[in-house]
Amino acid sequence: xxxxxxxxxxxxxxxxxxxxxxxxxxxxxxxxxxxxxxxxxxxxxxxxxxxxxxxxxxxxxxxxxxxxxxxxxxxxxxxxxxxxxxxxxxxxxxxxxxxxxxxxxxxxxxxxxxxxxxxxxxxxxxxxxxxxxxxxxxxxxxxxxxxxxxxxxxxxxxxxxxxxxxxxxxxxxxxxxxxxxxxxxxxxxxxxxxxxxxxxxxxxxxxxxxxxxxxxxxxxxxxxxxxxxxxxxxxxxxxxxxxxxxxxxxxxxxxxxxxxxxxxxxxxxxxxxxxxxxxxxxxxxxxxxxxxxxxxxxxxxxxxxxxxxxxxxxxxxxxxxxxxxxxxxxxxxxxxxxxxxxxxxxxxxxxxxxxxxxxxxxxxxxxxxxxxxxxxxxxxxxxxxxxxxxxxxxxxxxxxxxxxxxxxxxxxxxxxxxxxxxxxxxxxxxxxxxxx
RNA sequence: GGAGAGGUAUCGAAGCGGUCAUAACGAGGCGGUCUUGAAAACCGUUUGGUAGCAAUACCACAAGGGUUCGAAUCCCUUCCUCUCCGCCA
Numbered sequence: 001x002x003x004x005x006x007x008x009x010x011x012x013x014x015x016x017x018x019x020x021x022x023x024x025x026x027x028x029x030x031x032x033x034x035x036x037x038x039x040x041x042x043x044x045x046x047x048x049x050x051x052x053x054x055x056x057x058x059x060x061x062x063x064x065x066x067x068x069x070x071x072x073x074x075x076x077x078x079x080x081x082x083x084x085x086x087x088x089x090x091x092x093x094x095x096x097x098x099x100x101x102x103x104x105x106x107x108x109x110x111x112x113x114x115x116x117x118x119x120x121x122x123x124x125x126x127x128x129x130x131x132x133x134x135x136x137x138x139x140x141x142x143x144x145x146x147x148x149x150x151x152x153x154x155x156x157x158x159x160x161x162x163x164x165x166x167x168x169x170x171x172x173x174x175x176x177x178x179x180x181x182x183x184x185x186x187x188x189x190x191x192x193x194x195x196x197x198x199x200x201x202x203x204x205x206x207x208x209x210x211x212x213x214x215x216x217x218x219x220x221x222x223x224x225x226x227x228x229x230x231x232x233x234x235x236x237x238x239x240x241x242x243x244x245x246x247x248x249x250x251x252x253x254x255x256x257x258x259x260x261x262x263x264x265x266x267x268x269x270x271x272x273x274x275x276x277x278x279x280x281x282x283x284x285x286x287x288x289x290x291x292x293x294x295x296x297x298x299x300x301x302x303x304x305x306x307x308x309x310x311x312x313x314x315x316x317x318x319x320x321x322x323x324x325x326x327x328x329x330x331x332x333x334x335x336x337x338x339x340x341x342x343x344x345x346x347x348x349x350x351x352x353x354x355x356x357x358x359x360x361x362x363x364x365x366x367x368x369x370x371x372x373x374x375x376x377x378x379x380x381x382x383x384x385x386x387x388x389x390x391x392x393x394x395x396x397x398x399x400x401x402x403x404x405x406x407x408x409x410x411x412x413x414x415x416x417x418x419x420x421x422x423x424x425x426x427x428x429x430x431x432x433x434x435x436x
Numbered sequence: 437g438g439a440g441a442g443g444u445a446u447c448g449a450a451g452c453g454g455u456c457a458u459a460a461c462g463a464g465g466c467g468g469u470c471u472u473g474a475a476a477a478c479c480g481u482u483u484g485g486u487a488g489c490a491a492u493a494c495c496a497c498a499a500g501g502g503u504u505c506g507a508a509u510c511c512c513u514u515c516c517u518c519u520c521c522g523c524c525a
Binding site: 041047048049051052055058059061065067073074078079080081084204228376378 | 455466482484486487493494495504506514
């Protein structure tokens, strides 16, 4: 969300930015926002005049009553009552215009960073860098759920009966690996100086509407029946909610947090080949990182943060690459965003495992996340977030890239970094022989 | 879930429906006087937001409604915190 004053003063720039994102249909919103703002101010000014008058007269009435001049007081009362209707109408108009303006303002995209490549959609995203060898083994790699099945590690059928499509039971070594990955990711981030945090897994509707649009909410969030509560789609929701309408002293910045939570997503409208298996499901777990920092530091943090993701995956012997989202693929709130993608030897392509975003001050403006500077002046913080690891996808990458085959049994080499979290296990062997 | 108490600025804590209650009084912070220096003492200053070049005006006493010429104060709804009881990982 952009500052309305900024929109008024930089009309053309805001429009150019919209064009760069190939969202021409949003162009009229700019003029509409400016118009609403003017109207809102006009209503406010008139209402304030009336209020000032009312306050003044009311005070006088008090004095008159004190002196026992009842008749004079009654006269003054009439004066105020006459304006009451106009004031009431104006107040309603004020509220209405404020809400409308905010709605329009939220639809106007944030100014993207100069460095972001211009492109229409995700097909024009740009590879930044590759890390590690994209190896494809001699032997055949089964589909990830089939690998898990060979280890007696998954039961989607039972999950389907119990909870429906989009759930799984993870079992045995695979379940343990899942837990190991989250624990490892947690410690990895703690070692980077982040504060570990377990947030609420449900949030109120006012927090939900603060952090996402109605459409996003409808497509993602599960509501708890009979309560004003929603299951979180990512811990970022509760983590950023922690800072709504707060003023943080500058010396406490940057706030670097890493949070664990299960994530619940309806995934309304999601489909396609990649949706098979456990690539996209209704419930998964995730270790997340968020940073709240001074504006001049946000790009440094952005680079550090996606770097952490790369480092984490490399420490588990998984080849990755970093992909920059082009203007057209960038969500409205974002200034710049990188996806970190893991290599899939099975599909022989990369798939998204982390999404690192710099939101500039747009999210902070929307949610009132402020900083009090050393000089006492207040300003909006910059906010960033990134996935540390989301185990289902991480498991896919981990299994495929560390898979071995002896002609009969598949096995998985446990990367050194993960071994302490697996009770020292260096290798796990499939329970069932592979029959092709 | 039941019963009670409470929610006011950085913190503690006052605040008969009006008349210097943007909010006393403490404490803390900041600036200053005094001092060789420090402490003490004394003086001043110290909420957020909106509009405006500014003067200033308006809004906000958990949140939202209502009563009233006028609400921190009265009424209603909701939320939160604490204590006790019940239930339960």
